[in-house]
Amino acid sequence: MPRFPSSTPSISAIPSTVYSPLAHRLSHHQGERFPFHVGDTWMEPPEGCRMEDLSIAENPGMHRYPPVNGVPALVDALCARSEERHGVPTSAENVLVTAGATAGLGSIAMAVVAPGDEVLLLAPYWPLIAGIVRCVQGVPVPVPLFHAGAPSPEQVTEALAAALTDRTVAVYLNTPNNPTGHVMPRDVIAAVVRFAEQHDLWIWADDVYEDLQFEGQHVPTRALCPERTFSCHSFSKQAGMAGNRVGWIAGPKVGMDEVRKAALYTLYSAPTASQLAAVRTLGEAGRAWAADARTQYAHTAKEVAGLLGTDVPRAGTFVFMDVADRLDERGLPGFLADLVEEGVLVAPGHSFGPYPTWIRMCFTAVPHDATLCGAKILARHLGR
Amino acid sequence: MPRFPSSTPSISAIPSTVYSPLAHRLSHHQGERFPFHVGDTWMEPPEGCRMEDLSIAENPGMHRYPPVNGVPALVDALCARSEERHGVPTSAENVLVTAGATAGLGSIAMAVVAPGDEVLLLAPYWPLIAGIVRCVQGVPVPVPLFHAGAPSPEQVTEALAAALTDRTVAVYLNTPNNPTGHVMPRDVIAAVVRFAEQHDLWIWADDVYEDLQFEGQHVPTRALCPERTFSCHSFSKQAGMAGNRVGWIAGPKVGMDEVRKAALYTLYSAPTASQLAAVRTLGEAGRAWAADARTQYAHTAKEVAGLLGTDVPRAGTFVFMDVADRLDERGLPGFLADLVEEGVLVAPGHSFGPYPTWIRMCFTAVPHDATLCGAKILARHLGR
Numbered sequence: 001m002p003r004f005p006s007s008t009p010s011i012s013a014i015p016s017t018v019y020s021p022l023a024h025r026l027s028h029h030q031g032e033r034f035p036f037h038v039g040d041t042w043m044e045p046p047e048g049c050r051m052e053d054l055s056i057a058e059n060p061g062m063h064r065y066p067p068v069n070g071v072p073a074l075v076d077a078l079c080a081r082s083e084e085r086h087g088v089p090t091s092a093e094n095v096l097v098t099a100g101a102t103a104g105l106g107s108i109a110m111a112v113v114a115p116g117d118e119v120l121l122l123a124p125y126w127p128l129i130a131g132i133v134r135c136v137q138g139v140p141v142p143v144p145l146f147h148a149g150a151p152s153p154e155q156v157t158e159a160l161a162a163a164l165t166d167r168t169v170a171v172y173l174n175t176p177n178n179p180t181g182h183v184m185p186r187d188v189i190a191a192v193v194r195f196a197e198q199h200d201l202w203i204w205a206d207d208v209y210e211d212l213q214f215e216g217q218h219v220p221t222r223a224l225c226p227e228r229t230f231s232c233h234s235f236s237k238q239a240g241m242a243g244n245r246v247g248w249i250a251g252p253k254v255g256m257d258e259v260r261k262a263a264l265y266t267l268y269s270a271p272t273a274s275q276l277a278a279v280r281t282l283g284e285a286g287r288a289w290a291a292d293a294r295t296q297y298a299h300t301a302k303e304v305a306g307l308l309g310t311d312v313p314r315a316g317t318f319v320f321m322d323v324a325d326r327l328d329e330r331g332l333p334g335f336l337a338d339l340v341e342e343g344v345l346v347a348p349g350h351s352f353g354p355y356p357t358w359i360r361m362c363f364t365a366v367p368h369d370a371t372l373c374g375a376k377i378l379a380r381h382l383g384r
Numbered sequence: 385m386p387r388f389p390s391s392t393p394s395i396s397a398i399p400s401t402v403y404s405p406l407a408h409r410l411s412h413h414q415g416e417r418f419p420f421h422v423g424d425t426w427m428e429p430p431e432g433c434r435m436e437d438l439s440i441a442e443n444p445g446m447h448r449y450p451p452v453n454g455v456p457a458l459v460d461a462l463c464a465r466s467e468e469r470h471g472v473p474t475s476a477e478n479v480l481v482t483a484g485a486t487a488g489l490g491s492i493a494m495a496v497v498a499p500g501d502e503v504l505l506l507a508p509y510w511p512l513i514a515g516i517v518r519c520v521q522g523v524p525v526p527v528p529l530f531h532a533g534a535p536s537p538e539q540v541t542e543a544l545a546a547a548l549t550d551r552t553v554a555v556y557l558n559t560p561n562n563p564t565g566h567v568m569p570r571d572v573i574a575a576v577v578r579f580a581e582q583h584d585l586w587i588w589a590d591d592v593y594e595d596l597q598f599e600g601q602h603v604p605t606r607a608l609c610p611e612r613t614f615s616c617h618s619f620s621k622q623a624g625m626a627g628n629r630v631g632w633i634a635g636p637k638v639g640m641d642e643v644r645k646a647a648l649y650t651l652y653s654a655p656t657a658s659q660l661a662a663v664r665t666l667g668e669a670g671r672a673w674a675a676d677a678r679t680q681y682a683h684t685a686k687e688v689a690g691l692l693g694t695d696v697p698r699a700g701t702f703v704f705m706d707v708a709d710r711l712d713e714r715g716l717p718g719f720l721a722d723l724v725e726e727g728v729l730v731a732p733g734h735s736f737g738p739y740p741t742w743i744r745m746c747f748t749a750v751p752h753d754a755t756l757c758g759a760k761i762l763a764r765h766l767g768r
Binding site for chain 2: 002004005006009010014015016040041044045051052054055061065066100103111112113114117128131134135137166167168169199200201202240241242243244245252254255260261262264265266267269271272273274
């Protein structure tokens, strides 16, 4: 019972930093800085989709509360987009605009995780998801699978089965994957879906990198299993507006009714102006921006992977690599501290699952040339 | 265990509408509409503090992630403001910028309410707070006090003592009060503080209407008890930017460290552009706007109270009144439905505590003349 001055045990147990415990040191660094620890982009959002493009003359009341569910023009556009991409009938009762995909997943967790319930996290995973599950008194259960290439559907099913207990309520998957840059093929996603169906689990599909797949077609999980999938999306990556805090969820009415309540009470709504900007990205300007980002990111990804000697990411904004053979007696903290001395910040592997000797580097946080410059410092520390 | 297709029992039990179950009907209404059910303002934000005033030329990267704790210029300004208003030393470790006060209170609840814990809510209360407590598996305990004038400190202490159990962890108070427009005097706040100190409770002080007190000086609870008070604030009301979703919390480091974690994992950050706009309101333009809002709101409040025969609100944007003697066999739902027929939406009393025959009307949602026009319709239904 967290009377003053105590707090909830589940929260006390969560680490207070995710992307780097050393970030404060970078602010004191004198030379060039390479903030590769957070996933962001150096690109400004598409022209016409920026805050300066939104006037009260054109949008009177644009600083007032929006409808809780989202600005109607955005909700309508997202229904159409989801229907087209997922091949699933999608109306306003299936969609909720959220204050970023992060808040969306927070609301999903509140809605379907009771204290002590377990959520299977296909790992490596987006690092906030484990903390989200803990924040609602649930238990995150990492299922390590995708760090070393492409497991078969059978391997995936086997790993999920080994982690299942009678407290398991949901399975979380993220494709294209943060941090690996891998893309799950259809048969692997189908195996996850079949497993969820067999064991009455909800599916949390984190699709926020869907528009940053460099080649081939993204397979949306909701297309395979609309009745139990919460499909989570964001404008942060696809339009370079992470600071705007707008994402959305598409899912079955039976679940969305409850997710909507959690969001209503703990967030009220996503920001109005950010939603108006988001609507604008769904047209040609946004498509062109995403195509340009894919081209530029793919180019940088290839060169960075070459420098570091890793697989070339097939999507997204990260490389993930094991640096075990470069660690001295100080372990990963020492390796990270040495990098910070040269202005380079990367995220520690334990944030992504049981990967205490791995690191994640974002290759889109600063422009191409600066990224290569920082990657060369990292490559030197890797002995390459 | 909420496996598909079930959800968390605590969420299932929460009502899905707060401000009006009839809001959808208003959109079909042909004549003039009076959306008095949500608390908002017809005024546009101060000039110079709108989205159109924020350019990437002046603020490169303004659509990217901000620091989790808040944009540094805003955090610094809020430290200075809190220190001045509360008379309490306040540094960045005491402050967190949140995606609205709503999200701030959500993070506080996550941080200090364990499943089954109880939170005393001085009632009538801001309606989302009960749902917030339920969202984190806590139990909201209304302590009805302020609906009928001004209780003495002794009465407040007595009512709190009657509601206390061994599961009580916190007490929530909101002054200036939504929905009553009352202002708690210093001796009443001091009684709440003393009670919290005696019983090791956290204090959640909801000060979002602090700049909308029409006369006299707001008494901030944190000034009386900085070591255990989470002081919750918002730019929504004081600068007419509810859609921007920016608020902040000031509190003791020991609690803020945990609140910060809950916010990090379930929200990541407040919107960047909204924070840049918020900084701008803390100067002269914002002060002038708030002064103008106070004058205009006080004027409308007086006329509305005259029309409806209620006490004149001393602060804020609402009147709260018992309409028991105007209800027929259909009860409050019938009364609300009759109002909607004439384009008037108000919020039902049960959202604010045990007030099944009360209604709340926002008198700042539309301009003065339109407000009076709608208030006259309401007055007719009240038989005045």
